[in-house]
Amino acid sequence: MKLDNNDREIVELLQKDATLSAIAARLNLPESEVETRISRLSDTRTKILIVDDELDTLLALKRALELEDFYVIEAQDGIEALEKVKAEIPDLVLLDLMLPRLNGFEVCQQLKQVEATSSIPIIMLTAKSECSDKVEGIEIGADDYVTKPFDIEELKARIKAVLRRTTP
Amino acid sequence: MKSDNRVVILVICITLICIVSFLGLKTHGEVEAIVEEQFNEQQLLLTRQSAARIESFLNEKIVLIEVLAADLSDVSPENMTSRFIQVYHRSSGFSSIGFVNRTGVIVAGYPIEYSAIGLDLKATNRSGSFERAKVSGKTYTTNPVLLVQGGVGSTIGVPVYAGDEFKGVIFAIIEISTISERFLADVMPVGHGYAYMTTKSGRSLYDEAHSELIGKKYIGNFCTNNSSYANILRMQRQGNEGTGYYFDETSGERWIAAYTPVVWHDRLWSVATSVPASEVDLLIRSVYAKQMLFLATVIAIILVGSFGLILMFSRWNKTLEAEVKSKTSDLIKMNKELALANARLKELDNLKSEFVSMVSHELKTPLAAMKTSAQVMGMADASEETREEMQDIIIRNIDRQTNLVNDLLDLSRIESGRLRLNCENVALDAVIADSIETVKQAAVEKDITLDVELPVGLPSVKGDREKLIRVVINITNNAIKFTPRGGKISIKARELNGQVEVRVSDTGIGIAAEELAKVFEKFYQVDNTLAREAGGTGLGLAICKGIIDAHKGQIWVQSELGKGSTFGFRLN
Numbered sequence: 001m002k003l004d005n006n007d008r009e010i011v012e013l014l015q016k017d018a019t020l021s022a023i024a025a026r027l028n029l030p031e032s033e034v035e036t037r038i039s040r041l042s043d044t045r046t047k048i049l050i051v052d053d054e055l056d057t058l059l060a061l062k063r064a065l066e067l068e069d070f071y072v073i074e075a076q077d078g079i080e081a082l083e084k085v086k087a088e089i090p091d092l093v094l095l096d097l098m099l100p101r102l103n104g105f106e107v108c109q110q111l112k113q114v115e116a117t118s119s120i121p122i123i124m125l126t127a128k129s130e131c132s133d134k135v136e137g138i139e140i141g142a143d144d145y146v147t148k149p150f151d152i153e154e155l156k157a158r159i160k161a162v163l164r165r166t167t168p
Numbered sequence: 169m170k171s172d173n174r175v176v177i178l179v180i181c182i183t184l185i186c187i188v189s190f191l192g193l194k195t196h197g198e199v200e201a202i203v204e205e206q207f208n209e210q211q212l213l214l215t216r217q218s219a220a221r222i223e224s225f226l227n228e229k230i231v232l233i234e235v236l237a238a239d240l241s242d243v244s245p246e247n248m249t250s251r252f253i254q255v256y257h258r259s260s261g262f263s264s265i266g267f268v269n270r271t272g273v274i275v276a277g278y279p280i281e282y283s284a285i286g287l288d289l290k291a292t293n294r295s296g297s298f299e300r301a302k303v304s305g306k307t308y309t310t311n312p313v314l315l316v317q318g319g320v321g322s323t324i325g326v327p328v329y330a331g332d333e334f335k336g337v338i339f340a341i342i343e344i345s346t347i348s349e350r351f352l353a354d355v356m357p358v359g360h361g362y363a364y365m366t367t368k369s370g371r372s373l374y375d376e377a378h379s380e381l382i383g384k385k386y387i388g389n390f391c392t393n394n395s396s397y398a399n400i401l402r403m404q405r406q407g408n409e410g411t412g413y414y415f416d417e418t419s420g421e422r423w424i425a426a427y428t429p430v431v432w433h434d435r436l437w438s439v440a441t442s443v444p445a446s447e448v449d450l451l452i453r454s455v456y457a458k459q460m461l462f463l464a465t466v467i468a469i470i471l472v473g474s475f476g477l478i479l480m481f482s483r484w485n486k487t488l489e490a491e492v493k494s495k496t497s498d499l500i501k502m503n504k505e506l507a508l509a510n511a512r513l514k515e516l517d518n519l520k521s522e523f524v525s526m527v528s529h530e531l532k533t534p535l536a537a538m539k540t541s542a543q544v545m546g547m548a549d550a551s552e553e554t555r556e557e558m559q560d561i562i563i564r565n566i567d568r569q570t571n572l573v574n575d576l577l578d579l580s581r582i583e584s585g586r587l588r589l590n591c592e593n594v595a596l597d598a599v600i601a602d603s604i605e606t607v608k609q610a611a612v613e614k615d616i617t618l619d620v621e622l623p624v625g626l627p628s629v630k631g632d633r634e635k636l637i638r639v640v641i642n643i644t645n646n647a648i649k650f651t652p653r654g655g656k657i658s659i660k661a662r663e664l665n666g667q668v669e670v671r672v673s674d675t676g677i678g679i680a681a682e683e684l685a686k687v688f689e690k691f692y693q694v695d696n697t698l699a700r701e702a703g704g705t706g707l708g709l710a711i712c713k714g715i716i717d718a719h720k721g722q723i724w725v726q727s728e729l730g731k732g733s734t735f736g737f738r739l740n
Contacts, residue, residue, distance in 0.1 A: 054533050056561045060540035063554050067547050098529065127532035148536035152543040 010037055040088075045071040046163065049090040051081040051107065052125065053099055057148070061094070064152045070159075078102020082110060085117055092163060095142070097126035105140060112141035121166040123158060125150070173481045181474035185467050192463045199459065200452050207448045208411040211426030211441045214355055216409070218363065219428040219439040221351045225261065226432040229342060230324055232259055234307055237326035237338040240267075245275040245336075252278040261350075263321055263343040267328075269336040272298055282317045282341075301327045301337050309433045312344050312373055312383075320344045320373065320383050322435070344382075348374035352439065361423075361443030368436040370401050377442070391417075400425045404438035407431070413445065421446065523690065526706075530572055534565035541565075575707040579690060582714030589632040589718055596629060596636070596661055596668050596739070597622045603640035604659070610648050611657070618644075619658040626661055629668050629739040635715045636739075642708040643672045643735045650676035650733070664738065667721075671736040679727040687725055688713040712737075 006027055013023045020038075024031040048070045052058040055076070062072045073088055075081040077100040085093065093111070097104035104124060111117045122141070127148040138145065143162050146155055236255055240248055245267055252265040256278050266277030272290040277283020289295035301308050310323040321343040328335045348365065352374050355363040362376035372381040381389055391397040396414035403410060407429040414423050424447075427440035541558035544550055550558075581587045604620060611618050640659075647657045655675040662669055679687060690710040716723040716737045727733035 054537060056537035056565055057533065057540065060537050060544055060558060060561055063550070063558065064540055064544045064547070067544065067549055067554075127529040127536065148532050149539040150536065152540055 007037060007041060010034065011041065014038070043071055045069055046092070047071045047073065047088065047090045048092045048094060048159070049073050049075060049081065049084055049088065050094045051075045051078070051084075051099065051104070052094075052096040053077060054096070057096075061152075061155075065156075065159075068156055076100075078104070078107045081107050085111060085120065089117075090120060092159060093120060093122045094159075095122050095124050097124060105136060108142050109140045119166065121162045123155075123162060173485075174478050177474050177477050177481070181470055184470045188463060188466050188470070192459060195459065196456065199455055203452045203455055204448050207443075207451060208424060208426060211361075211424065211443060212409070212411055212428065215363075215426050215428040215439045215441055218351050218355050219430045222347055222365075222430045222437075222439065223432050225347065225351070226342070226430075226435075229259070229261060229340065230307060230309070230326075230433055233265075233324050233326050233338055233340045236265075237328045240338060241328055241330045241335065245269060248276040249278055252276065261342060261346050263315070263317070263319075263341040263346065265338070265340045267336055267338055268298055268325075270302070270334055275336075282315075284316055297323070297325055298337055301325050302334055305329070305334075307433070309435055311367060311369075311435070312371075314383065315341065315343065324433075344373045352376070356441055356443070360447055361441055363439065363441050365430070365437055365439050366401065366404055368405055368407075368438075370405055373437065397423075397425075400427065400440075403427065404429070404440060405436075407436050407438070419444075424448065527576065530706075531569065534569045534572075537565045538562050572707075575711060578711050579707055579714065582711065582718070587714060587718050589635065591630050591632060593628045594631045594633045594636060595626070596670060597626050599633060599636045600640055600659060600661060600670065603637050603644060606637075606641050607644045607648060610645065614648060614651070615654050616648055616651055617656045619656060621658065621660045623662060627663060627668060631719050631739060632715075636719075639712045639715050639737065640670065640672075642712050646708060646735070647672050647674035647676060647733070650674065652676070667738040667740055669736060669738045671734055673732060673734040675732045678729040678731050678733055679725070680729050684725055684727060688723070709735075 006029065009027055010023055013026060018026070020031055020034060023029075024034045027034070048065055050058055050061055050065075050072060051074075052061070053076050058074055058076070062074060065072050073084060073090060075084045079101050081093070081095070081099070082102070084090075095104045095107060099107070102110075104126065108122050108124070111120060111122065118141075121143040123144045123146060124142045125146050125148060143166065144158050146158060232255065236251065240251060243251070248267050252267075256262055256265055264277055264279060264282040266274050266283045266285070268289060269275045272288060272295050274283065274285050274287045274289070277285050289298050297308050297310050305327050307327075308325045310325070312320045312322045315321045321341045323339050323341050325337045325339045327337050344365075352363045352365060353376065356376065364375040364377070365373040366386065367373055370385050370387055372378070372384055372386060375381050378390065386401055387393050387398055391401075395417075397416070400412045400414050403412065404427045409428045411424060411426045414425060415421075416423050422445040423442050424445055425440055425442045427438050430437040430439055538561070541561040545555050545558045578587070600620065600622065604618060608618065644657065644659065651657060651674045657672065657674045660671050660673075688709050690707050713723050716739070719739055721737055721739040723735070723737040725733060725735050
């Protein structure tokens with residue numbers, strides 16, 4: 001899990017037994033923000049970002065992964081996905097191809113181009129199953145490719161495999 | 169091809185002209201010979217004719233005098249004159265008629281002034297012929313001699329016998345000028361040669377062109393003995409008939425002479441015509457002129473024919489070219505049409521595969537949600553709350569799938585023209601009311617006001633009630649989807665030109681002008697996110713258009729980006 005400056009300071013202040021409100025005042029952040037950051041910092045589970053514009057698919061997948069004890073965050077379009085990745089620094093991204101505003105390929109390309117996010121593994125999810133789509137996805141840096149509808153057990157296995165492969 | 173034809177025709181044309189010219193030139197030579205021959209023949213015929221007439225004239229005179237002599241055998245010389253007068257006047261051509269008694273003295277004659285009555289032939293040494301007739305008892309003739317009364321004449325003498333007793337000689341003088349005036353003067357047209365007559369000895373009896381020669385010999389007076397004319401004269405003197413050329417030194421011209429002998433009693437004369445050879449040239453030239461005219465006409469015909477052929481060929485070529493051009497342009501047009509049709513087919517194919525890919529995506533998406541949800545429900549550590557949540561997802565996606573399948577089936581029916589309308593009289597206000605009932609819940613959830621305005625006494629329309637309800641629901645649902653929370657949707661109906669118009673206006677996001685034309689296309693969605701959020705299939709408006717089209721009505725949309733849209737339709 002990657003940390004920004006605020007996170008580091010929060011960790012330092014917590015080690016000095018500072019209170020929540022003191023930390024908030026010190027860092028000039030709202031208390032709720034500090035609280036979220038603390039809960040995030042204290043969460044040691046693997047963090048997965050699911051990007052899908054289909055809310056039902058998103059919800060079902062989220063529940064399935066939560067039951068597997070993953071920490072799941074979500075985004076519903078390409079732009080939101082890029083913002084979430086920068087803010088949350090997930091351990092893995094499940095990326096749907098057909099997305100509003102910025103499609104899956106473009107999101108993948110942008111993440112792989114930026115140094116800070118290039119090492120985050122990406123698994124593409126889509127209802128399209130044409131071979132050319134798979135090849136394109138892999139070529140621009142996706143780590144794996146799963147077609148909808150998928151078997152949840154298979155997806156979990158692939159997630160674990162990708163994580164094993166990419167985590168040092 | 170075109171120029172080849174022309175060359176062939178030109179070659180044929182030139183060949184024909186050459187052949188015609190060659191034949192013409194060849195005929196030229198032949199014509200010259202023939203014309204010359206014919207001309208000579210004609211001259212010869214003229215002389216023959218003249219000679220024959222002179223002969224018969226002279227012979228007739230001889231006979232006449234012989235008859236007269238027989239009649240006068242026992243008539244005294246004193247009484248003869250009256251008979252002479254008779255004969256002289258009845259038969260023209262005598263210069264004088266007289267009687268010489270047995271002693272050789274002219275005792276009677278008429279006309280008296282030309283008769284030299286009392287002339288003693290013996291005394292004047294002119295009795296040669298008289299003596300011969302006295303001895304032989306036969307008729308005689310004399311060579312033309314200069315007459316007492318002037319001119320040249322021949323004498324016919326016939327001895328008269330009373331029984332066996334010689335009584336004397338009846339003589340008649342025929343002046344040559346009488347003969348020449350009668351038979352020779354008009355033979356030749358003036359300016360085209362002349363006629364002449366010679367004796368056996370070559371003396372001139374008559375010469376139309378050289379009257380000074382009359383009575384003289386030609387050789388010595390007109391030409392030398394070895395001249396070409398002398399040869400002609402020789403032939404004449406021998407009593408021959410024929411034609412010949414001679415060269416006249418004085419005029420420096422070539423002449424053609426035609427001659428025929430005149431034989432009467434024991435005299436041999438010769439009648440001839442003399443024509444400059446240039447006359448023949450004149451004739452030949454006139455023939456040539458006609459020949460050249462003929463040649464020119466033939467060449468002209470050949471040229472006109474060839475030109476006509478060339479013209480015809482080039483016209484042919486032109487029409488052929490025009491035909492080829494039009495056919496080519498037809499082909500090009502057809503090719504273009506084919507290319508267009510091909511492009512359209514490709515476009516349709518692309519549209520089809522796009523459609524199939526869309527449909528498969530739309531079908532797979534709810535399946536993915538259902539599968540995952542079902543698997544989550546099957547997990548042992550799933551909470552009751554999660555299970556319920558998953559069950560909702562499954563049910564919602566089954567509905568969505570069902571809607572999609574129904575929409576696809578409707579669209580398929582519409583596109584294949586199999587949409588069946590159960591037509592009846594439909595009151596549109598009731599249709600709107602029923603539709604509102606269906607969509608009300610969705611509007612309430614988004615806090616959207618539905619403003620319905622229906623006039624009293626709206627006429628009913630012919631249509632399929634269920635399908636029209638579907639149209640109104642689709643349009644209104646669309647409006648609700650694209651109108652933010654707290655917005656307003658107004659539904660109005662009115663009568664317009666015998667039609668009923670329904671308008672659904674919203675205060676939603678609106679549609680960009682360039683997108684307006686596409687809203688009735690299948691799977692078209694202005695904004696995927698919103699559409700997905702609202703659970704649309706992207707087929708609703710396409711189906712609405714299909715249904716309204718099947719009712720022969722019109723459906724339309726007006727919109728301004730950010731201010732809202734109005735969808736409307738009119739029915740009869």
